Amino acid sequence: MKNWDDLRFFRALVGARSIRAAAADLQTTHATVSRRVRTLEEELGNTLFERGRDGFKLTEFGRKIQTFADAVADNTSAIDRLSFAQGGSLAGPLRLSLLEDLYTFALHDHIDEFMTQHPMIKLELITTAELSNLNRREADVVIRLTQSPPEYTYGRKVAESPLAVYASQSYLDNRPSLDRWIALDYAPTLAPYIPARPAFLSPSLSVVASVLRHGQGIGLLPCFIGEKDPDLRRLLEFDLIADLQIWVLTHQDLRHNPRVRALIEHLYSSFSQIRNVIEGTIPV
Structure with missing residues (x-):
């Protein structure tokens, strides 16, 4: 992966289930979310989402990726907390x-x-x-x-x-x-x-x-x-x-x-x- 931050857009779409709602959560544009998720799929060589009547749903591959993406987010947050905690x-x-x-x-x-x-x-x-x-x-x-x-x-x-x-x-x-x-x-x-x-x-x-x-x-x-x-x-x-x-x-x-x-x-x-x-x- 060239840009680990693409996982943040992936996780936002998982939670929001629509590109528009994910863009609102991330305070960015509809086009940016769509582009970043598409880029991630191209780099991984697999489809992460399928679009249904109820919005975007994870594919089987996407569900596997979600576990690791959540772990990355948790570890990134832990690093952020550790950095802030060290401020004296x-x-x-x-x-x-x-x-x-x-x-x-x-x-x-x-x-x-x-x-x-x-x-x-x-x-x-x-x-x-x-x-x-x-x-x-x-x-x-x-x-x-x-x-x-x-x-x-x-x-x-x-x-x-x-x-x-x-x-x-x-x-x-x-x-x-x-x-x-x-x-x-x-x-x-x-x-x-x-x-x-x-x-x-x-x-x-x-x-x-x-x-x-x-x-x-x-x-x-x-x-x-x-x-x-x-x-x-x-x-x-x-x-x-x-x-x-x-x-x-x-x-x-x-x-x-x-x-x-x-x-x-x-x-x-x-x-x-x-x-x-x-x-x-x-x-x-």
Whole structure:
């Protein structure tokens, strides 16, 4: 093989099953993916894919190649992690992945503080609800709502993240006989927790919080949003609902990198300061 990077295009097409989707994943063009896969087939002297009604499928030869291509990708990622882990400086890039709403409602001041304390670190925030792949270094540190972090990670649980019932004061002042239920498109919050009729549904926490803030109904939110919003009132007659946990994680290979270590320790301290808010406990 003249270009091992062709395997990256091969693996993208395996996962996406269409050239257009693979191109989007790789942030390149349709023509580039097609050309690189065709070049790989020519060099190997065998067809890797057959095109069917459901998209591109691996040939028998392609399935054999996939095993080795995955091993190459894993080893390349391991080299990348090893190289990053050896960096002994508090200057340089650092990627942090977290839920955008967690940053907006709970952590923005604490992230600002970290940036002030470490001006030579170039911090990249990746705001996504998906768990960034630490094996492939899609992020160096992740803050994730989960109950089962991957085994290869290093870190710890920093808080529980329960749900609670919230509404605006304007809604409560003019509360109807049958409440209007404002729901997040998330299984534990879909069905009304109290007698109510469904009135709104959105996959966005920020949108649901905004609709509640504007007095359109009543609904469930994580406490890290509801407790921080001055326009929302928590209905204390209803118990907290246990949901997910918040974890600060990195890959085992990166745990001793100075920048990773500095950020993790800062996040541990930050969550200890705001844990009572996130967990919805009432301060004594």
